[in-house]
Amino acid sequence: MATLDKVQFNSNITLDFAHFEKKYQDKNADIFVTNYKPIANNYTRSLVCFEPDGDYDSKGMSQDALGYVFSIYRNEIGDSVLKPIYTTSVGQLSIVDYNVRNQKQYQYYVFKEDEEASSKASLSNIVDTCWWDYAIIGMDLEDEDTLTYKVNPKDVWLFQSNVASDSTTQNFSKTTYQTLTAYPTISMGESNYATGSFSGLIGRVRKNGYDEDVRLLEDWNNFCANSQLKLYKDRKGHKYIVDITSSSSQVADETREQATTVNVGWTQIGDADNYVIIGD
Amino acid sequence: MIYQPRSIQPTYKSIDANSIEEISLVMNTSDKVTAYRLTVYDWENNIIYQGDKTNFAVDLYNGDTGFIELGRDIGLENGKDYKWIARLYQNDANMQITYGNVIEPTLYNYNIPSGGLDEDDYVIEVGDYGFSFNLPLDASQGDVLCYDSYDDTIILRYNSGTSESSLAATKITLGNFADLTMTQDGDVYKYTVSSDGLNAADYHIQVLGRDIWFTTLSDLKQGDYITYNPTTKKVTQTYNDITISLQSINAIQLQVTQALNTTTNVYLKQNINIKPGMLLNIGEETKEITDYSINTGLCVVSEAFNHIPTHDDRYIIYSDFIETTPENVLYVRETPVVTITNYQSEITTKEYTFTGSYTQSDNVPLIYFIWNLYSVTENGAQLIKTSGKVYSANIQFYYNGFKPGETYRVELSCETEFGVLTTTRALNFVCNYTALSYDDQPVTVSTEDQGLRISWATLTSDAPYSLSTNQATGYIQSNNNSSYTIWLERGQDIFPGQRIKVGENELEGIIGTYNKNNGKTTLSMPLSHAPENGEFYYIITEPDYNLTGINILNDVPYNGVNSAQLGKNLLVYEKRGGLATWADDYQVTMQFRPDENFFFGDNGIYNDMIQIARYKSETDDIHDLIIYARNYNFGAMSPTVNNGDLVGGQVTQLGDNDNQLYVSEDIDLSQGLRYICFVNSGYTDKIENYDSETNMITLSKDMSTSVKPNVGDYYFLYSAVETSFYANPNNTFVLQATNIKNIYADYIWTDSSSWNDDYYWVEGGTQIGRASDNWWKVKITNDDIKVLEGGV
Known part of the structure; x- marks a missing residue:
């Protein structure tokens, strides 16, 4: 296997960055955007840029990972179960696991594998999840057998400001039948799902103030109306597979920003623990 | 009150005669069920087992499940089918089963004896009448022929009284027929008319146990005769030597018994729910029923009533038990043997195919199998893979993903056609093989979009060094140069081992020796050819990891990013063994700014x-x-x-x-x-x-x-x-008021322009002005390149 052994930049230029990557479908970043700054990713072979802390090193993918697949398992600290998450394709360096709860601790077990053998588990650091936002994450089916879904970052909707959640209703079907004895008989169906709603500003507060593009609401409405399965996560740590059953919006006419609050109704349609939800 | 139980098990599921099995029933009762009695029949309805009344371990209330053991004493055999019923008891005999008025029996019954009754014509004689009928099919022992004098009907009751069929009967007024005595004459029987003669009339004869009624057609005189052929069963009369066949009724007489109520035998309306053991209440008296015939309605009690019950007496049947109905079928088949045929306590590969076997002695087929594979840790066993139900006889299971040093558990379950699920003992095994080396620690970080990014391959990080191209520069000083020996300027800081580049094509060599006094230089690595007098050269210094001479420009070209102004330096990243793997399908992106003198190079x-x-x-x-x-x-x-x-x-x-x-x-x-x-x-x-x-x-x-x-x-x-980077080159010099080049536009000297000594000649539209001192973003792939102005 050929290696990249030397990179040389000639004199009489001022260099911002140089990024040598494996070209992979449409996954490589688009540099022709305003204020582009490169980030090392799964496909990086050599990234040269000049960080403020004095790090001018070339970053490149370790050869240890090439040619192997990696099996990733997740452990929620306190739970004895090791849940299989994903087995990567050759050359993939990282994934994002979205199916985690807020205010929990997680640790990942990674096995390096080829056709003949596997390594012993290598354990990641333990990380605490702590997010402020409520999230609705749209996802697309990748593998029906394992219920693996892929997330495109543009389908992650975070609600940060003025968030208010309504009560969550647990729905189940139980019917009471009067009998000839003192006590009735209860018959039970299989239904057991949650419904709820919340509201929040659709835009985000950034350095320069509140940011809400006028097209954001249209994108949100289209997102609500599409057929994607969605993962709902709240600040408490609940997570449900849901569909959006209603959405309404209200512009705060009295504000300069014309901030839009959306009210979102959702219905649980699955148990999130049965799904694998990942992103690149 | 006890009602028919529900959720009876086993249903469509076999049991093994070699095992202690049990029947379960969910009680329906408004009281409590306290005991049971089990009766088991073979497929021909013969009782093979009838147990005693047995108490349940605890009293069972509505919704409780009762269990009845099927012990080996019942005599069940694998490979056979059975039926069973159970009596369920409560404490008090206060369940009202049925009621009615005592029947005044008008029945005359003939119980079919052992050997049965062949298909033939028969007659029942009651009082002055006889009732002849044809029995179309053989009747079996236990069946009952019943004449009801109420409506002169004859009924055959069979199947233990649960079925009946009406038989067409011909009524005979017995007194209208005169008896004749026949005498045997060879193969026939004969009556010869005496001198008294014989008028035409109805007559009756009895031959070989059969009764025959017939009517003669004319008066017969002395010497005429009547014959009966037992073989043909024909009756003839012969008058004046003319013989004529006579129509007749030819039947075997059956002796019937009239049903009569007594103090111990009481006829009730036929009801399938009346069973021996129940109580018959008439008036103030209640007696236990010892026998009851569904065929006839005859109920026999253990003790005599004080009077013979009549039609005016009302009866009630009470019971402390019910019997399950209909019969439940019991399939008895040996439990199959299921094994994992290639189990090993240790496997040495990442993948493995398990195979299993299923054998059943009664040829009960396999419906499906399931494999379950577990990972076994100190926290217990966790299911990691299941085959699910596989409806096949090829019992195999493949798994790829065994980790070295881990313990696993495998089990196989098979279900038969009769719903019997047999599971092997869970078998633990370990996996041992040489593990791949993997020393990196995966890193998990929280992302802003509520995910956790797990990175399992560390990026390598390699520091650069700079090579100054400005340490020593000059021009070749002689015409007597070779590729090994050249003459440089004197008095410079040039040292052995340094690299030298010469001429516009930057021929490269390595300094061997340098004479500071006369400039004579030998090369340990020669140039590709001898340079010419006056060609420019420069010395490349040793690698400088401090990057001396390279300026870092903060927030250039925009906030948040820095740039390195290389000046007269090369910036090099180099590593033995590789900085990274080469990507055959690559994408290279850069943002850079050529300096003003970029196109004049280092020389x-x-x-x-x-x-x-x-x-x-x-x-x-x-x-x-x-x-x-x-x-x-x-x-x-x-x-x-x-x-x-x-x-x-x-x-x-x-x-x-x-x-x-x-x-x-x-x-x-x-x-x-x-x-x-x-x-x-x-x-x-x-x-x-x-x-x-x-x-x-x-x-x-x-x-x-x-x-x-x-x-x-x-x-x-x-x-x-x-x-x-510039589509329409137009090398133009322009006379203009300032010396500032406008790289974004062509210059045109228009007719309205005029000469001015203060004006400047400025290069416009040249490549140098266009590319240099401007930021560019470049994207390069194997077969494409894209360039746009950068810096934004």
């Missing part, structure tokens, strides 16, 4: 082609990517490769012009831009044209003598992609 000589960056592999010669600026273009080139080999050849002849020569191999310019590189000199130029008939190539510019190859010299080709 101060203008060159229309200047290298910007180079990515190189030391593994071979084909993994080499050069990014450059040339004329109005930015471009990238890499060696042309065919089946993994460099595409090249040899120079066969020099051309008449300095930009032409002949080569040994065909060159295909239709596949894209091609450059030629001569191995000896390293000189590289673009191939503008190739004549396939003569193998002559035409380069973009004339070659100087120093770089021109010789016949036989080797060359190889580069494949290139280029794009212009």
Whole structure:
């Protein structure tokens, strides 16, 4: 296997960055955007840029990972179960696991594998999840057998400001039948799902103030109306597979920003623990 | 009150006669069920077992499940089917089963004896009448022929009284027939008329146990006779030697017994729910029923009533039990044997195929199997893979993913046609093989979009060094140079081991010795050819990891990013063993700004082609990517490769012009831009044209003598992609009031312009002004390049 052994930049230029990557479908970043700054990713072979802390090193993918697949398992600290998450394709360096709860601790077990053998588990650091936002994450089916879904970052909707959640209703079907004895008989169906709603500003507060593009609401409405399965996560740590059953919006006419609050109704349609939800 | 139980098990599920099995029933009662009695029949309805009344372990209330053990004493055999019923008892006999008025029996019954009754004609004589009928089918012992004098009907009751069929009967007034005595005459029986004669009338004879009634057709005189043939069963009369057959009724008489109520035998309405053991209440008296016939309705009690019950007496049947109905079927089959045939306590591979076997002695087929694979840790067993229900007889299970040093557990379950699920003992095994080496620690970080990013391959990080090109520079001082010995300027800081680059083509060599006094220099690595007097040279210094001379510009070209102004330095990243793996399908992106004097290189000589960056592999010669600026273009080139080999050849002849020569191999310019590189000199130029008939190539510019190859010299080709950073070059000098170049527009001297001594001649629309001092974003792939203005 050929290696990249030397990179040389000639004199009489001022260099911002140089990024040598494996070209992979449409996954490589688009540099022709305003204020582009490169980030090392799964496909990086050599990234040269000049960080403020004095790090001018070339970053490149370790050869240890090439040619192997990696099996990733997740452990929620306190739970004895090791849940299989994903087995990567050759050359993939990282994934994002979205199916985690807020205010929990997680640790990942990674096995390096080829056709003949596997390594012993290598354990990641333990990380605490702590997010402020409520999230609705749209996802697309990748593998029906394992219920693996892929997330495109543009389908992650975070609600940060003025968030208010309504009560969550647990729905189940139980019917009471009067009998000839003192006590009735209860018959039970299989239904057991949650419904709820919340509201929040659709835009985000950034350095320069509140940011809400006028097209954001249209994108949100289209997102609500599409057929994607969605993962709902709240600040408490609940997570449900849901569909959006209603959405309404209200512009705060009295504000300069014309901030839009959306009210979102959702219905649980699955148990999130049965799904694998990942992103690149 | 006890009602029929529900959820009776087993249902459509077999049991093993060699095991202690049990029946379960869910009680329906408004009281409590306290005991049971089990009766088991074979498939021919013979009782093979009747247990005693047995108490349940605890009293069972409504919704409770009761269990009845099927012990070995019942005598069940594998491979056979059975039926069973159960009596369920409560404490008090207060369940009202049925009621009605005592029947005044009008029945005359004939119980079919052992041996049954053949199909034939029969007659029942009651009082003055006889009732003849045809029995169309053989009747069995236990069946009952019943004449009801109420409506003169004859009924055959069979199937233990649960079925009945009416038989058509002919009523005979017995008194209307006179008896005749027949005497045997050979094969027939004969009555010869006496001198008294015999009037035409109805007559009755009895022969060989059969009764025959007939009517003569005329008066008979002495000597006439009547005959009966037992074989043909025909009756004839002979008058004046003329014989005529007579119609007759020919039947076997059955002796019936009249049903009569007594103090112990009471006839009730037939009801399938009346069972021995129940209580018959009439008036103030209640007696236990010892026998009851569903066929006749005859109920026999254990003790006599004080009076003979009559039709005016009302009865009630009470019970402390019910019997389950209908019969439940019991399939008895041996439990199958299920095994994992290739189990090993230790496996040594990452993948493994388990195989199993299923055997059942009664040929009960397998419906499906399930494999379950667990990971076993100190926290217990966790299911990691299941085959699910597989409806096949090929009992196999494949798994790829065993980890070394881990313990696993496997089990196999098979279900038979009768719903019996047999599971093997859970078998633990370990996996041991040489594990892959993996020492990196995966890193998990929280992302802003509520995910956790897990990275399992650490990025390598390699520091750069700079090489100054400005340490010592000058011009060749002599005409007496060779490739090994050259004359440099005196008094410079030049040291052995340093690299020197000479001339516009930057011939490279390594300093062996340098005489500071006279400038004589020997090269440990010679130049590719002798330089000429006056050619520019410069010394490349040792690697400087402090990057001295390189300025870091903060927030340049925009906030949040920094840039490195290289000046008179090369910036190099280099690592033995590789910085990273090469990507055959690559994308290189850059943002950079050529300095004002970029196109004058390190030797101060203008060159229309200047290298910007180079990515190189030391593994071979084909993994080499050069990014450059040339004329109005930015471009990238890499060696042309065919089946993994460099595409090249040899120079066969020099051309008449300095930009032409002949080569040994065909060159295909239709596949894209091609450059030629001569191995000896390293000189590289673009191939503008190739004549396939003569193998002559035409380069973009004339070659100087120093770089021109010789016949036989080797060359190889580069494949290139280029794009212009300025589309409409127009080299124009303009007289204008300021000396500031406007790179974004062409200059035009218009007729309205006028001469002014203060004006400047300014280059407009040149490549230098366009490219230099401006930021550019470049994206290069294997077959494409895109350039846009950067800095934003």
